[in-house]
Structure formats: structure tokens, C-alpha cells
Amino acid sequence: MKPETLAIHSGNLYESSTKDVTPPINLSTTFFRDEDGGYSGGHMYSRVSNPNRSALEQVLTDLEHGADACAFSSGNTAGMSLFQALKPGSHIIAPDDMYWGFKKQLQSIFADTLTIDFIDLTDLSSIPDYIRENTVLIWVETPSNPLLKITDLKAIAAIAKEHKLVLACDSTFASPCLQNPIALGADIVMHSSTKYIGGHSDVLGGVLITAEKTPLWEKIRNIQQIGGAVPSPFDCFLLLRSIKTLPYRMRGHCENGMALALYLEQHPKIEGVFYPGLPTHPQYEIARQQMSGFGGMLSVLVAGGADEARKVVNTVKLFAQATSLGGVESLIEHRASVEGPDTKTPQNLIRVSVGLEHIDDLIADFNQALA
Numbered sequence: 161m162k163p164e165t166l167a168i169h170s171g172n173l174y175e176s177s178t179k180d181v182t183p184p185i186n187l188s189t190t191f192f193r194d195e196d197g198g199y200s201g202g203h204m205y206s207r208v209s210n211p212n213r214s215a216l217e218q219v220l221t222d223l224e225h226g227a228d229a230c231a232f233s234s235g236n237t238a239g240m241s242l243f244q245a246l247k248p249g250s251h252i253i254a255p256d257d258m259y260w261g262f263k264k265q266l267q268s269i270f271a272d273t274l275t276i277d278f279i280d281l282t283d284l285s286s287i288p289d290y291i292r293e294n295t296v297l298i299w300v301e302t303p304s305n306p307l308l309k310i311t312d313l314k315a316i317a318a319i320a321k322e323h324k325l326v327l328a329c330d331s332t333f334a335s336p337c338l339q340n341p342i343a344l345g346a347d348i349v350m351h352s353s354t355k356y357i358g359g360h361s362d363v364l365g366g367v368l369i370t371a372e373k374t375p376l377w378e379k380i381r382n383i384q385q386i387g388g389a390v391p392s393p394f395d396c397f398l399l400l401r402s403i404k405t406l407p408y409r410m411r412g413h414c415e416n417g418m419a420l421a422l423y424l425e426q427h428p429k430i431e432g433v434f435y436p437g438l439p440t441h442p443q444y445e446i447a448r449q450q451m452s453g454f455g456g457m458l459s460v461l462v463a464g465g466a467d468e469a470r471k472v473v474n475t476v477k478l479f480a481q482a483t484s485l486g487g488v489e490s491l492i493e494h495r496a497s498v499e500g501p502d503t504k505t506p507q508n509l510i511r512v513s514v515g516l517e518h519i520d521d522l523i524a525d526f527n528q529a530l531a
């Protein structure tokens with residue numbers, strides 16, 4: 161089935177005596193045991209599994225063409241669970257502009273247990289030089305944050321396969337509707353469901369989806385169930401509700417993102433636009449091949465430096481000055497000041513999450529802010 165159909169039907173696993181059309185929220189933390197000691201209802205204790213989370217994991221598995229999914233209480237925990245599942249002493253290859261929360265995790269929480277090379281993954285020819293005997297994982301993020309770099313997933317999957325490495329992809333900016341890394345050869349896909357999957361800036365969550373149920377995956381499942389950083393049934397309900405409209409929301413984000421990128425690209429006060437849908441983007445051809453749409457995230461360089469960039473952020477009215485992305489409302493932020501003093505992000509860069517307002521109103525707002 162196509163994503164629009166899966167998004168609506170695949171999470172509806174529920175069979176109810178009251179004939180509900182949409183699944184209720186199951187708040188029970190514990191479930192009846194049968195006389196023979198079994199659990200014929202399919203659940204034993206809510207940290208291990210519960211109906212709402214199982215439904216969420218099912219629909220995300222289907223949307224990403226995977227074999228299984230683990231839902232977590234945040235995107236950060238989803239990624240961390242994979243890093244925790246690696247043998248201490250392992251080496252990881254990660255992108256130089258990796259989502260800064262993961263970079264921070266690897267440099268602090270895993271500083272004593274894992275070694276990491278942060279490299280430019282758009283230059284595939286250099287990757288084999290970094291592979292060591294203890295390398296186990298290549299982590300990619302495409303499109304990347306905040307420079308919207310695109311990594312060629314098919315090509316990097318071939319490198320990972322050749323060297324028997326796990327390939328994981330943070331696909332948050334694409335959502336499960338614009339790109340399916342597993343179909344292109346990735347082993348594990350990660351999303352912060354706080355972003356497009358949730359889509360309304362009101363629920364925190366993360367997910368890992370696997371291509372195969374490998375021993376590494378069983379370790380991740382164990383970390384989820386025994387570690388316990390799981391989303392609540394209510395969080396799962398909200399995400400399931402949001403996913404039903406995800407394919408249609410993504411079309412709107414793509415349409416608005418493209419239109420705003422084209423408008424900003426020709427504006428004399430904008431020095432550069434990072435958006436994978438622009439033919440001027442250095443990896444435009446790869447983006448066209450591996451994505452079905454270019455999303456609603458773009459970054460721009462404002463002429464005049466950090467002060468001018470901050471002025472724009474403070475002068476727009478419809479774009480809320482706030483971090484995060486992927487919601488129905490447009491957000492804007494001066495990224496370097498969010499990332500702190502050790503950031504490599506250009507000081508005149510503003511990151512925009514284009515929402516689902518009418519594009520004419522969004523362009524008019526930028527027009528007055530740049531005037």
C-alpha cells in the first residue's frame with residue numbers, strides 16, 4: 161500500500177468490544193495473566209509493550225519498509241540507545257555537521273567508551289581512510305542540520321556493506337514520507353518524532369526502525385524495554401493521530417519550502433540559501449534521486465552578518481522565534497546562538513522551518529522583515 165493509506169490504516173490494530181473506529185488510549189500499566197501463565201492479550205507490563213506503542217511501532221515500520229521499530233521518549237534517547245548497544249571500544253564514523261545533541265552525547269556520555277571521527281560525509285571517497293579494525297557504525301544525517309547537506313545513501317550503503325559496518329540514518333528532516341533509507345540500503349533509520357511525525361509541536365518522541373531483526377537490534381529492544389525510556393500511551397496516541405495526516409502535511413511543507421527558497425534566493429539581502437530542492441544546491445541531483453520531495457527546512461545567510469541575521473529573526477511576525485522544526489506553524493532561529501560558543505555554524509545563518517500557513521503570507525512577512 162501507498163504511504164497515504166498506510167498512515168491511516170496500519171496503526172489501527174485494535175479490536176474492541178465497543179467497536180471503536182479509532183483506538184482508545186490504554187492507560188493500564190499492567191495486563192491480566194491467563195490461568196496457564198500466558199498473556200493472551202499480547203501485553204504484560206506497559207514499559208515492555210502496550211497497545212498504543214505497538215500500534216505506533218507498526219505504522220512506523222510499515223512507512224519505512226522495515227522489519228521492526230522501537231519507539232522512545234525522545235529522539236535523543238532513540239539515538240543514544242543505538243550508541244549504548246555498541247560494544248565498548250567501538251569506533252564510529254559520523255558527519256561533521258551531525259545534529260548537535262548527538263554530537264554532545266558522543267563527546268560527553270560516550271567519551272570513555274566509544275571513539276568517533278566526525279567527517280564530511282558528502283565526500284564519499286575519503287570514508288575508507290577512516291575505517292579501522294574496530295569501526296562498527298557509519299551514522300549519516302540527510303538532509304543535515306543546519307546546512308541541509310545531502311549524503312548519497314545508496315553509495316554510502318555500498319561502502320558500509322563492503323566493510324561489514326552498520327549504516328544508520330537520522331532521517332528526521334525528511335520524515336518517513338520523503339525518503340526511505342532502508343530501501344536505499346541503510347540498516348537502521350532514526351527519527352525525532354518530535355518534528356514532522358508529531359507535526360504540531362506538542363509531543364516529544366523518537367524512533368528507530370530496523371531493516372532486519374539482527375542481534376544488535378535485539379540489544380536495542382532490550383535497552384528500550386529494560387532501560388525504560390519509552391513514550392507514554394498518550395504520547396503514542398498523539399503521534400498515531402498525527403501520522404494519519406503526515407503524507408499530506410509533507411506535501412504542504414515541500415510546496416511552501418520550495419516557494420520560500422526561490423523567493424529568498426533572488427532577494428538582494430540574502431547571500432545564500434541552503435535548500436536541497438534548488439538546482440544550485442551542490443547535492444541537488446542526489447536529493448532528486450533519493451527523495452520524493454525536498455521538505456520544509458531551509459537555512460539562509462543574511463547579508464551584513466550576525467546583527468542583521470538577528471534583526472530579521474526579531475522582525476518577522478508569523479515565524480515564531482523558537483528552536484525545533486516540523487510543526488504546522490513556521491519557526492525561525494539564529495542557529496549559532498542556539499548551538500553555543502563552540503559552533504561551526506555561520507554567524508549570519510538563520511534556520512527556517514516552513515509551516516503550513518499560506519505561502520503568500522509567509523513571503524509577505526519576510527518581505528517586510530528584509531525591507
Ligand SMILES: *Cc1c(COP(=O)(O)O)cnc(C)c1O
Nearest residue numbers: 234235236259305332352354365
Ligand atoms: C530534534 C532532532 C533530534 C533529537 O530529537 P529530540 O526529540 O529533540 O530528542 C535528532 N536529530 C535531528 C535531526 C533533530 O532535528
